[in-house]
Amino acid sequence: MHARKRTASILGMVLTMLATLGVSLALSPPAHATQVFTDIAYAPAQPAGSRGHLLDLYLPSGGITPRPLLIWHRGSAWSSDDGKSRADEIAAVFNAKGFAVAGVSVRSSTQAVFPAQVHDVKAAIRWLRANAATYQLDPNRFAMMGDSSGGWLTEMATLTGGVAALEGTVGTTGVSSALQTGLAFYSPTDFLQMNAQNLPGGGLDHDSPVSPESLLIGCAIQTCPDKVALANPVNYVDANDPPLLFLHGQSDFLVPHGQSVLLYNKIRTSCGNAQFISIPGADHGMADVMDPARFGTQTTYTTTNCGSTTQTGTPNPTWETFERHLRGGLKMGTSCQVSYARTTWTDGFTGTVTIRNTGTTPIDRWVLTWSWAGNQQVTTAWNATVTQSGTQVTARDAGHNAVIGASSSTSFGFEATYSGTNAVPADFKLNGIPCAITTG
Structure with missing residues (x-):
């Protein structure tokens, strides 16, 4: 007992x-x-x-x-x-x-x-x-x-x-x-x-x-x-x-x-x-x-x-x-790099964004966000669904390019208007993580 x-x-x-x-x-x-x-x-x-x-x-x-x-x-x-x-x-x-x-x-x-x-x-x-x-x-x-x-x-x-x-x-x-x-x-x-x-x-x-x-x-x-x-x-x-x-x-x-x-x-x-x-x-x-x-x-x-x-x-x-x-x-990505290139004309430009997965795991479905420093306004896009609210831009994959393998990349483009400054965005985030930025 x-x-x-x-x-x-x-x-x-x-x-x-x-x-x-x-x-x-x-x-x-x-x-x-x-x-x-x-x-x-x-x-x-x-x-x-x-x-x-x-x-x-x-x-x-x-x-x-x-x-x-x-x-x-x-x-x-x-x-x-x-x-x-x-x-x-x-x-x-x-x-x-x-x-x-x-x-x-x-x-x-x-x-x-x-x-x-x-x-x-x-x-x-x-x-x-x-x-x-x-x-x-x-x-x-x-x-x-x-x-x-x-x-x-x-x-x-x-x-x-x-x-x-x-x-x-x-x-x-x-x-x-x-x-x-x-x-x-x-x-x-x-x-x-x-x-x-x-x-x-x-x-x-x-x-x-x-x-x-x-x-x-x-x-x-x-x-x-x-x-x-x-x-x-x-x-x-x-x-x-x-x-x-x-x-x-x-x-x-x-x-x-x-x-x-x-x-x-x-x-x-x-x-x-x-x-x-x-x-x-x-x-x-x-x-x-x-x-x-x-x-x-x-x-x-x-x-x-x-x-x-x-x-x-x-x-x-x-x-x-x-x-x-x-x-x-969760295949969200652990590190990334964004290459950003522009072709400008009076009051407008096209932008090309290339996302590179620099991590060791694949990304399956992605969302890329950034903010404009000026009054840029996206009017159309291809290879991504791009929406804008104020200065905040959100680009989502188009389905066919949803998967980015390790050390691989995908690109999309857009057309936008602007007046005044057209500076490169200071930050790009892929599925919530900051990406390194290169410009062309």
């Missing part, structure tokens, strides 16, 4: 620790969010009065529309039905970068066992995609991010697109639940190997009947390996998966670092696309793996198209690195 009480007490402390070791960024509310919608029910509450079928949505001010979407779920060892918490802190970072952010909750393991949590997140994705036009979201650019059990949920959602057995019937159906990319922090990936990978000094007894993993599955994990296998992200890896970035501290006391090693090796041998950042000395927490004091010490493993590379000291685990991954996975 005393042993059971002591086990329950230890578990309670662990669950509390896991619930508080998530993202803590000490950021202000999202200054770039123009609209915040809270407690949207993407499905009826189950059980009644619970929070596991709610989401919050943060829409940025400015930027291009439709907007890319980043879904966030906070880890809690599956003990909480409020995984959307702290989405405001994620929005404080990514609204400013032009992303909409959705904080999504799913049912806790005390409310429902696996696969309910995956059914829930897929229902939320389906609801967001079905309502994309209402909130000006891009249904083809959905990403997800989470830490710990939220990282597990991110990996499950990212790696199981098209797995019918995990769709469930929660909420909206008949809409794709696929993600285009994922970003996960210190996630469990193969439950049955966790105890063997614990740090020499100890760690959580994952095999215990009251461990977070056992409570999620509904049985002591070593006694029901077939059920556990269905909950292991590593078992869903194949070459067609979206690109995944994941990070793990080598001193993680709660989720062994080896869990991410297993996942990376499976993706590499499956000819998938992934980047794994391993941080020495870091424990279980976003503040720990993103600590600037550790910058330059990390090892980064990258696998693409059946090839792999290893780098030491770069890239640092920063929001800029994460944005670059998301933009690449």
